[in-house]
Amino acid sequence: MSEKKTKFTLADLFKRCQTQKIDTSKSSCGCGSETNCSTNADSQNSCECKSNNHGLDENDVASNTLLNKPMNRRTAIASMIGGTVAGTAVASTGLSLLSTEEKREKTLLKWQEYFKGNFQVMTDKEKAETIHRLERLAKIEKNVDVKIKGTQAQPNTLYGYAFNISKCKGYRNCVDACIKENNLDRKSNMQYIRIFEMENGKMDLESGNAEYYHEVPADGHFYMGTQCFQCANPPCVEVCPVGATWQEPDGIVVVDYDWCIGCRYCEAACPYWARRFNWNTPEVPAKEVNKNQHYLGNREKKKGCVEKCTFCIQRTREGRLPACAEACPTGARVFGNLLDPNSEIRYVLEHKKVFRLKEDLGCEPKFWYFMD
């Protein structure tokens, strides 16, 4: 499957378009015109009028490119439409706060984004380009300088997690940390982690309660956290019709948010209820955005795609702990490299009596529970 190659990038063309960008240095309104335009709001109309011409310029660029360079048909069609789209967008600037220049750039970037391929089969160049586009878009749309990484899996690494039931007190600091770290939608109050309050004497999630709103720890109860267990044999990956989710070499199951078509088959297939869908356009206030992002991790998502816990791929691949493990005040969370014999997780697996949820399903989760 992996040798499949999608050559769907229009990067070359648009780079060429961008080199012909109108010099905006002379005009503060960004429409690029000096003669017909002032920064005065009243002259907005004349600005738009000129902007239309820029749209046409774009078309000219596209057609020049068509004439001078050999292109395949798809690229050619896309480039022509791209030019038109850009022109139309500029024409419809209206009362937007963005300058026409930014508006046009945004439209072009979005257009290029639409035609990009599956991250799994992108070349390094394509990966760098899409990351650059996403960073630019974050700047234009939210005025946030995000840094999106594409850090690959580290060699000899297989991440695992252990959860100490004796220590967890149900404070849910991990939940809060996760929301902030992973830029989770504030509007729908999305959460990857679920902490179940369990009655003593029962080890059955059916009788647990994840919707508790009282002082913790409650008498006669213990607490059990769930999140994505990064199964070694993940059913969610198998069922995805477009290969938008897969397992990385370090064992993390990731989602390409821009490739997911939103059929939610993976949500139905997950036996641990670990996946979340963006039912609405996710909202994260600009000042709360975590700018340290990863393409397969906590970057901001669009509506209509599925997402999930990635063991904080943006942190762990740099040798840091996941946000939940770092935030836990009781030390109930143990995270580490299963291939490192000196890691804490290996110590737990070797010295404690551990168990996993629903082992009968054969998903081989890399998330163990244990007691002191």
Added chain:
Amino acid sequence: MANLYYFIRDALNTATAGGKKYHLWMGMLTFVMLIGAYGYWIQLKEGLHVTGMNDHVSWGLYISNFTFLVGLAAAAVMLVMPAYILKDIDFDKAVLIGEGVAVAALIMCLAFVTADLGSPHRFWHLIPGIGYFNFPSSLLAWDVIVLNGYLILNLSIPFYILFYHYRDKLPQKKLYLPFVYLSVFWAVGIHMVTAFLLAGLPSRPFWNTSLLGPRFLASAFAAGPAFMILLLQFIRTNSQYKIRDETVAKLAMITTVAAQINLIMLGSELFKEFYRHTHHGLSAYYLFFGLEGHNALRPWIWTSITMNIIATTILTIHPLRRNSKWLNPMCLMLFVAIWIEKGFGLIIPGFIPSPLGEIVEYHPSWIELSVTLGIWAMGLFILTILIRVAIYIELGKIRSPKLSST
């Protein structure tokens, strides 16, 4: 080529011209479709949170209707098989109607799946070659293939036959019969694949049963011919298209036997779910009795079971089944009963309780309802056009103008 042009022109003329009742019917369907389109527009703009679905019940009315309609499409095979292969003359006239039903049902299926997608604009990710088609691992990828393949088969076979009749020629059996054979197996295939799509999920014990595929077939072969009977009765009384009593009688027989088998399977399922009360039976428990005060589906499923039993019993009694005063309402009853049972009576409980034991109920929003109704209206709209054109050609009312000139 000129013939093809005339064919399309005459077909369009036939579809757009008609009496007052016809226009009223089509106008009404258009109105419902427009309401559906409005609902879908809001859904596209706002996202799927305008539906009643959520992360707990992540499939709802759309996928429920999808699974049911796959059955309706597959049931067209009940007409194709005897007509073309067993050379049973009785079915010959009804078979074009059956294929029309299959086409309309399939288009509705595809529309329901599309309506359910979170990012429908990324549909091209599914196209092999330019996208990334996760075949053979994903059953949904299988479903894309079998549904589209079945749609092409059911479009091309009747088109071939009608186009030949239109030119007063006899279609060559050598050419189309192999595809007819293929479509018979394919019909079983689309339904089995759709069942496997659900049955292949061990995370959802309610679906994860080997009986799901056979049960899909049994219920489809009851609901499909039941719908066909109603449609044929309507056509018989409202056009000169002759459909013999024997055809309807045979279809009624098929419906009855399939409904009986379906009831046996239902009994078998109920026994397994309720004899010993396990966690795996909680979804069924929710469906039939409710869980912890949540019982939204309980009235629906009992209505369905009651209708199912009454209809099957009455159809089983020969004199009653042979009397269209009994046959027609019982067919309608059976159709509705199976729509409930195999639609949201099957999909929704699969999500309740969630794999972690949480109970969140599902109530469709008005947007979901309007889109659902809109897609049904679209299906009926397409079905009406297809059948009207087919009947006009079969009755010889429209013929290629080239024939009269030569």
